[in-house]
Amino acid sequence: MAERAQAEKVAELTRVTRHYKMGTNVVRALDEFSFSFAKGEYWSIMGSSGSGKSTLLNILGCIDRPSSGSYRVRGQEVSTLDDDELSNLRSRDIGFVFQSYNLIPQLNVLENILVPLFYQDDPPPDGEERATKLAERVGLGSRLEHRPMELSGGQQQRVAIARALVNDPAIVLADEATGNLDSKTALEILDLFDELHAEGKTILLVTHERTVGQRAERTLRLRDGKIDEVLENRTGVKA
Amino acid sequence: MKGTFGRTVRLGVHSLLLHKLRSVLTTLGVTFGVSSVIAMLAIGEGAAKKAQDQIRQLGSQNVIMRSVKPPDDVVSGRETTRISSYGLTDSDFLRASTTFPGVKRAIPVRQLQQEVRLGMRALNPRVLATVPQYIQVTGRPLSEGRFLSDEDERRVSNVCVLGYEVARFLSPFESTVGQEIKIGPDYFTCVGVLLPRVPLGSDQPQPGADVTGELFLPLETGRKWFGDVQVKIRSGSRDMEEVQLHEVIVEVESPDNVLLVASAARHMLASQHKQKDYEVVVPLELMRQAEETARTWTIVLGAIAGISLLVGGIGIMNVMLATVTERTREIGIRRALGAKKRHITTQFLVECVILSVGGGILGVGLGLLIPLYVEKNYDLPAIIKATDPLLAFGISALIGIVFGLYPAWRAANMDPVEALRHE
Numbered sequence: 001m002a003e004r005a006q007a008e009k010v011a012e013l014t015r016v017t018r019h020y021k022m023g024t025n026v027v028r029a030l031d032e033f034s035f036s037f038a039k040g041e042y043w044s045i046m047g048s049s050g051s052g053k054s055t056l057l058n059i060l061g062c063i064d065r066p067s068s069g070s071y072r073v074r075g076q077e078v079s080t081l082d083d084d085e086l087s088n089l090r091s092r093d094i095g096f097v098f099q100s101y102n103l104i105p106q107l108n109v110l111e112n113i114l115v116p117l118f119y120q121d122d123p124p125p126d127g128e129e130r131a132t133k134l135a136e137r138v139g140l141g142s143r144l145e146h147r148p149m150e151l152s153g154g155q156q157q158r159v160a161i162a163r164a165l166v167n168d169p170a171i172v173l174a175d176e177a178t179g180n181l182d183s184k185t186a187l188e189i190l191d192l193f194d195e196l197h198a199e200g201k202t203i204l205l206v207t208h209e210r211t212v213g214q215r216a217e218r219t220l221r222l223r224d225g226k227i228d229e230v231l232e233n234r235t236g237v238k239a
Numbered sequence: 240m241k242g243t244f245g246r247t248v249r250l251g252v253h254s255l256l257l258h259k260l261r262s263v264l265t266t267l268g269v270t271f272g273v274s275s276v277i278a279m280l281a282i283g284e285g286a287a288k289k290a291q292d293q294i295r296q297l298g299s300q301n302v303i304m305r306s307v308k309p310p311d312d313v314v315s316g317r318e319t320t321r322i323s324s325y326g327l328t329d330s331d332f333l334r335a336s337t338t339f340p341g342v343k344r345a346i347p348v349r350q351l352q353q354e355v356r357l358g359m360r361a362l363n364p365r366v367l368a369t370v371p372q373y374i375q376v377t378g379r380p381l382s383e384g385r386f387l388s389d390e391d392e393r394r395v396s397n398v399c400v401l402g403y404e405v406a407r408f409l410s411p412f413e414s415t416v417g418q419e420i421k422i423g424p425d426y427f428t429c430v431g432v433l434l435p436r437v438p439l440g441s442d443q444p445q446p447g448a449d450v451t452g453e454l455f456l457p458l459e460t461g462r463k464w465f466g467d468v469q470v471k472i473r474s475g476s477r478d479m480e481e482v483q484l485h486e487v488i489v490e491v492e493s494p495d496n497v498l499l500v501a502s503a504a505r506h507m508l509a510s511q512h513k514q515k516d517y518e519v520v521v522p523l524e525l526m527r528q529a530e531e532t533a534r535t536w537t538i539v540l541g542a543i544a545g546i547s548l549l550v551g552g553i554g555i556m557n558v559m560l561a562t563v564t565e566r567t568r569e570i571g572i573r574r575a576l577g578a579k580k581r582h583i584t585t586q587f588l589v590e591c592v593i594l595s596v597g598g599g600i601l602g603v604g605l606g607l608l609i610p611l612y613v614e615k616n617y618d619l620p621a622i623i624k625a626t627d628p629l630l631a632f633g634i635s636a637l638i639g640i641v642f643g644l645y646p647a648w649r650a651a652n653m654d655p656v657e658a659l660r661h662e
Binding site: 088 | 243246253576655
């Protein structure tokens, strides 16, 4: 773990608490949670339902804010940002991959990949070129004009991964990214994550499947909004 | 940011095309609203103009006194021969021209019941015996030849001037000027023809007349040949009427005095006549009434058009609210990928405006057709001002914005986490 301390911390949570009011009860989804993810790491985040992993994912993805505590992305404090600044941060620094792909049905493959850039204040001039390259990178270079409905689940998830990479984000957040896929396609997607990891991307994979979780470099296991255990998955690192 | 708006519009069109029927049905409300606004403006404008033209022809500085057959003079079914005597008299005319304040001149007019004939063609127009100044007071333009002259009057000449319709009826292809027109038993030389005029509401065809035209004779000539007694032959009865003057047109010096002269005329006639065998027509009053009527109509039609636009707007709002709910997940995805609230607001507002402006364009098209149809089939003039379609267009865009704001606001203020979880 020594070299981890040296690496740049892309996502750093300090004593993050997130509580919800459920009627008169207060539910602490995250409780004084402190952890940091370094650049280029590949983590899986696991835990039973109610362990707080979805809340952690929402906070990491900047679509939710901590009730208290500090969260920094690439050194920038998130908890004090207003809605617009938070949106900006998402369009620049976050890449989302969802369980149900969540492509926009009206848009074709290329347009779907371009969506995050569309919302940037100052989009890069080479956006289309970049999106085309990413589509080729995930093996869909010949289907740029297709609509999501015309693609298989695995292909849709590849488009979603390309979309998550188009803004060159600090972290790629994958929420049960293989949950809707058959096992063969799921393995292909996991292979793709391995490749991206090898290219130096920071990937956080939320899952409840042990086999999937073990593909990551390391696993962070949550329980009751706190860290349960941290595992090194030797098997997850390809030789 | 270049091209962002264009992309938003294109995206909006895409989204709307996903539900073509729904989109088209949604626009219909605005379509009908806008078309009724345009049609309303065009027909209202046309009706007002028509009324004003008619009245202007009577002369806004004129006060017209007319003889009216008293209503108690009912003709019995039996064969009768009698003379009824009523209407304006020469002394009324004298009083009007000499004693009223601010009168420029007064024109006496007699109307005769005579058949007019040229060769094989005959008709019963309004045969008017009057003085040369008639043409100045009424402002009727000449088509060819000349109007009656003082010379005609003095020499009691057998000349006549034809209204356009009469001239065309008697001689469709060649000029009637110089021809001998037979009026009753005698021949009159045609010296001029007038231009056609806007038909008046008071131009009911005379009994037995086929054309609503006019023919003019010198006043004295008329009196000499036809006298004061007119004979009307109807089935079962022979009516004789003695009327000295049928109409006196009083021209007032200044428009400010028109109402004063009108009231003087009413007083004078009321004191001189035992029965109500006259009427006083004041074109200026009529014009004011017509304007008042036109304004009332515009308000009524405008309210109807406004209501249909309101209903159209509510229709759009309703559909957009449903769309926002339906696309909650899409909103969540876009927010997660970095869309700001204003991006979402713009996206839905643009869709609303596309719907309403689309409806507006259809409405302008339809709204231009309705006046055409009405004009053709109902003899109502319609005037479309170039600004009307622009106005309607602006209104429809405004409706899109006003009724789109709330749905767009709802969409933008969804919690991204909740929206993403939406099934």
